[in-house]
Amino acid sequence: MTVTGTASTGAPAxxxxxxxxxxxxxxxxxxxxxxxxTPMLVVGRLARAEAAVDAALRPPFAAAGLAxxxxxxxxxxxxxGEPYAASPSALAAATLVTQGATxxxxxxxxxxxxxxxxxxxxxxxxxxxxxxxxxxxxxxxxIGEHLAREARLLAGLTGVxxxxxxxxxxxxxxxxxxxRTTDPxxxxxx
Numbered sequence: 001m002t003v004t005g006t007a008s009t010g011a012p013a014x015x016x017x018x019x020x021x022x023x024x025x026x027x028x029x030x031x032x033x034x035x036x037x038t039p040m041l042v043v044g045r046l047a048r049a050e051a052a053v054d055a056a057l058r059p060p061f062a063a064a065g066l067a068x069x070x071x072x073x074x075x076x077x078x079x080x081g082e083p084y085a086a087s088p089s090a091l092a093a094a095t096l097v098t099q100g101a102t103x104x105x106x107x108x109x110x111x112x113x114x115x116x117x118x119x120x121x122x123x124x125x126x127x128x129x130x131x132x133x134x135x136x137x138x139x140x141x142x143i144g145e146h147l148a149r150e151a152r153l154l155a156g157l158t159g160v161x162x163x164x165x166x167x168x169x170x171x172x173x174x175x176x177x178x179x180r181t182t183d184p185x186x187x188x189x190x
Contacts, residue, residue: 021045042172056153060145064138065112069097071142073105074114077131078139084131085118091129114138 021044028037054068061071076094077084086094092102106129109115114135120126131139154162 021048053153057146057149060142064142067108069095070105070109073102073109074131074135074139075143077115077129078136084136085128087126087128
């Protein structure tokens with residue numbers, strides 16, 4: 001099984017009709033014919049696609065001095081609407097990373113003057129992260145370019161293909177989440 005482009009989608013076809021994942025699956029088929037290596041056709045291509053997508057989307061953020069994931073924090077705050085603020089735990093949930101990773105990102109962004117931290121209760125235990133005017137301006141400048149790059153990445157797919165891919169990826173993510181929470185080998189120790 002190979003995935004190649006067609007004239008109808010505008011995606012370039014590979015001359016040999018294969019990619020490195022096909023070669024890996026083929027060699028496993030030769031070396032271990034008792035195993036079904038075909039799940040690698042999906043999982044391997046997802047890994048390759050993730051790396052390629054990141055490489056295609058990263059340049060504007062790097063040019064703005066943002067480390068990986070920093071724009072996610074800025075965008076999450078901007079999506080809150082005025083006053084563009086959220087708790088660190090809300091940011092972690094919105095950016096799909098741990099609170100520790102969020103703290104590191106907020107630290108970097110605060111050093112750059114893009115966010116501030118403020119106390120929101122009298123006892124000083126609760127904090128809020130807020131975009132500065134400079135942070136709002138940066139997000140507003142970068143989001144248009146980011147969305148245009150995403151659109152260019154998907155330009156080879158029809159609307160129906162995009163919708164189908166989005167639904168399939170959601171189902172795959174749900175299955176991976178379920179496996180992570182139910183498989184005793186995958187659970188994080190308490």
